[in-house]
Amino acid sequence: MKHAIAPARATGPFNVSQLSLCIAMALPGFVHAQQSPASAVALPEVTIKAQTQGEVTQGTGSYTSGKAKTATPLSMSLRDTPQSVSVVTQQRMEDQGLQNITDAINNTTGVSVRQYETNRAQFISRGFDINALMIDGVPTTWDQAWSSGEVMTSLALYDRVEVVRGSTGLTTGAGDPSAAINMVRKRANNKALTGTAELGLGSWNERRAAVDLSTPVNEAKTLRARVVGEHSERDSWVEDLKNKRQTVYATIEADLGTHTLLSAGFSHQENNQRGAMWGGLPVWYSNGARTNWDRSKTTAADWTRYASVYEDYFATLEHKLDNDWKLKASYTTSDRLADSYLLYVYGTPNVSTGLGMSTWPGAYKVKTKQEDISLQASGPFDLMGRTHEMSMGYVQSKQNFNADSRSASGGSAPNFNTWDGSYAEPAWGALSYYSMGTVKQEAVYGAARFNVTDPLKLVVGARLSNYERAGDTATTNPFTMTVSQQVTPYAGLVYDLSDSYSLYGSYTDIFQPQQKRDINGKYLDPILGKSTELGVKGEFLDGRVNASAAIFQITQDNLAQSTGVNIPNTTPAETAYRASKGATSEGFELDVAGELSPGWNLSAGYTQFRMSDAAGADVNTINPRRLLRVFTSYRLPGALSGLTLGGGVNWQDATYTYATNPQNVSERIEQGAYALVNLMVRYDFSKKLSGQININNLLDTTYFAMFDAYNQLTYGAPRSTTATLKYKF
Numbered sequence: 001m002k003h004a005i006a007p008a009r010a011t012g013p014f015n016v017s018q019l020s021l022c023i024a025m026a027l028p029g030f031v032h033a034q035q036s037p038a039s040a041v042a043l044p045e046v047t048i049k050a051q052t053q054g055e056v057t058q059g060t061g062s063y064t065s066g067k068a069k070t071a072t073p074l075s076m077s078l079r080d081t082p083q084s085v086s087v088v089t090q091q092r093m094e095d096q097g098l099q100n101i102t103d104a105i106n107n108t109t110g111v112s113v114r115q116y117e118t119n120r121a122q123f124i125s126r127g128f129d130i131n132a133l134m135i136d137g138v139p140t141t142w143d144q145a146w147s148s149g150e151v152m153t154s155l156a157l158y159d160r161v162e163v164v165r166g167s168t169g170l171t172t173g174a175g176d177p178s179a180a181i182n183m184v185r186k187r188a189n190n191k192a193l194t195g196t197a198e199l200g201l202g203s204w205n206e207r208r209a210a211v212d213l214s215t216p217v218n219e220a221k222t223l224r225a226r227v228v229g230e231h232s233e234r235d236s237w238v239e240d241l242k243n244k245r246q247t248v249y250a251t252i253e254a255d256l257g258t259h260t261l262l263s264a265g266f267s268h269q270e271n272n273q274r275g276a277m278w279g280g281l282p283v284w285y286s287n288g289a290r291t292n293w294d295r296s297k298t299t300a301a302d303w304t305r306y307a308s309v310y311e312d313y314f315a316t317l318e319h320k321l322d323n324d325w326k327l328k329a330s331y332t333t334s335d336r337l338a339d340s341y342l343l344y345v346y347g348t349p350n351v352s353t354g355l356g357m358s359t360w361p362g363a364y365k366v367k368t369k370q371e372d373i374s375l376q377a378s379g380p381f382d383l384m385g386r387t388h389e390m391s392m393g394y395v396q397s398k399q400n401f402n403a404d405s406r407s408a409s410g411g412s413a414p415n416f417n418t419w420d421g422s423y424a425e426p427a428w429g430a431l432s433y434y435s436m437g438t439v440k441q442e443a444v445y446g447a448a449r450f451n452v453t454d455p456l457k458l459v460v461g462a463r464l465s466n467y468e469r470a471g472d473t474a475t476t477n478p479f480t481m482t483v484s485q486q487v488t489p490y491a492g493l494v495y496d497l498s499d500s501y502s503l504y505g506s507y508t509d510i511f512q513p514q515q516k517r518d519i520n521g522k523y524l525d526p527i528l529g530k531s532t533e534l535g536v537k538g539e540f541l542d543g544r545v546n547a548s549a550a551i552f553q554i555t556q557d558n559l560a561q562s563t564g565v566n567i568p569n570t571t572p573a574e575t576a577y578r579a580s581k582g583a584t585s586e587g588f589e590l591d592v593a594g595e596l597s598p599g600w601n602l603s604a605g606y607t608q609f610r611m612s613d614a615a616g617a618d619v620n621t622i623n624p625r626r627l628l629r630v631f632t633s634y635r636l637p638g639a640l641s642g643l644t645l646g647g648g649v650n651w652q653d654a655t656y657t658y659a660t661n662p663q664n665v666s667e668r669i670e671q672g673a674y675a676l677v678n679l680m681v682r683y684d685f686s687k688k689l690s691g692q693i694n695i696n697n698l699l700d701t702t703y704f705a706m707f708d709a710y711n712q713l714t715y716g717a718p719r720s721t722t723a724t725l726k727y728k729f
Helices: 016-033 091-097 101-105
Strands: 084-088 112-115 121-126 128-130 132-135 138-141 158-165 179-185 192-201 205-218 223-234 241-257 260-274 305-320 326-347 357-383 386-406 431-451 456-473 475-495 499-511 529-542 545-557 559-566 576-580 586-597 602-614 627-633 643-652 655-660 664-671 674-684 689-697 702-705 712-715 720-728
Touching: 084 586, 091 602, 091 627, 091 643, 091 674, 101 112, 101 179, 121 179, 138 326, 138 357, 179 386, 357 431, 529 720, 627 674, 664 702
Parallel strands: 132 179
Antiparallel strands: 084 158, 112 121, 121 128, 132 138, 158 179, 192 205, 192 720, 205 223, 223 241, 241 260, 260 305, 305 326, 326 357, 357 386, 386 431, 431 456, 456 475, 475 499, 499 529, 529 545, 545 586, 559 576, 586 602, 602 627, 627 643, 643 674, 655 664, 674 689, 689 720, 702 712
């Protein structure tokens, strides 16, 4: 099995002094980045923090954003937000050729992707899973086992991706203490005809075309429209794997008066995979020797397919009052459909004959429908001679899930060493019931930002939630669990040290209901994920550069632990559980993004943490503990001003898990630390026409992700090249 060079090991646990030293050492670099020799004596005075940039990133040419609303319902600058926040802007998407949400996560500080299958993956932050994606602040949850293309969501319709790390229960409701990923849609806010058209060609026969057109509809420009379309087809480094993606997005904005705005629209995203793998490649041969497959190796048959459709319809009405308060009402409905015909090939093949593998065909039709309603009021208020800001609201969400299956017979696989996917498709049975479930959430929330003194700001908030989940499968008993009046607090302090620096501290938490019962048959209280964070933030060059350094600790309480005893009078038998202390994650993070000088953009971040259970043992070691994300671009001056060069590296620490080999011995499976180097060059032939080349994984590094529950692995992408021609209207 191929491995990258393993990293140096940490020799001891983190402590506050070590983390403080790291932060102290990093800050001078942040300061230096925003200084020039002429400004080395005194920093320029900044009187309006981050107001030179708003939330919308398209057209700014920047790697940072002025404001974000993912951490709280308040619109605050990144410096004033007492949590770690990163923004993947439109310019970064363009420079790095990021096409889907997985691309964005792989290039964002503090988050990572475990691509354990060709069409499914797990997003992770600070050691915990992320199982929700927000769209314009609306959480859309999904079950990894029933993926409907969420990890392949196209970025064509989004202006930016905001990522807030740590517990985010105030805005997301139920979930894990990992991160909130908020994909913010493009808006129809242009009062002149603008747009872009793109054509792209790339490795593995990639072909892509995209158009983004925004225009006023009437002469008064009170009605505006925007349409985005994308079509992409590509083969793969994996044998027989092909993917076709289509995206359509349309939205309008209408000024119903000087103070009232109506926004509405829909999106349709479709993915069609042929040759999709279900599971990964076996780690061992039957004699216990490690396998060493080519990266093109597949377990799929040539008839396997995985189709998914994701549709959204949304409408928002905003009204601004004379006292600067804003009222907002929104409605969103979404449908996710997946239809799959797959082949699971499992076991350990004989090293010589390739025999010994078995097949299990499976076909599923899955539908998830979600409806969300929200009402919000926000604005300033005066108290004790100072002006403060408040936001309050009500949210309601309902999700219905249904899965049907088609039966088929499996059997023994032929020689897996020479497997080429030519395995006959079975005779499928009719669709039959497999599983269903509903999740209902409703909550009221409030948050306020108090200007205690000129330099000191206090951010407090709370969410009061009701949660109900019910489900059933063809092989288990139905269940219903409720959580009533769950309080989720939020507290943060920000102290301005100067015009450029702030100290901050915050406490946030989040709850996750669990389907486990105690000896009396009562469901355990939800798991509580509690996050504490301390740090320094810097904002330079009139908000064009944001930097932060933080230490954090996340703890889980009420995690279910088996008692080994069955609940009395349950049929079938059900094990009783008790609440216990769960995992603890603690570490530090450094992040800087923005335009350091005219034409020079940088995004760089480093995360390091330790994660252990209540007994102090390392847990979730399948997820990387150290992450480095760096990308920079520079537009050359003078006669070469049409040329922009860029490059970066994504590095992660070693990951490992223990599994039982064919000799019934526990063995460590490890992917060593590895780095992926990426390059970009763009040339502007004119103000409207440009050409760009991106090379990903320049050094052609071999790496894999693990499916630890089944002793399988999936290889990542080799070196690839993409060429894009772009025309601006």
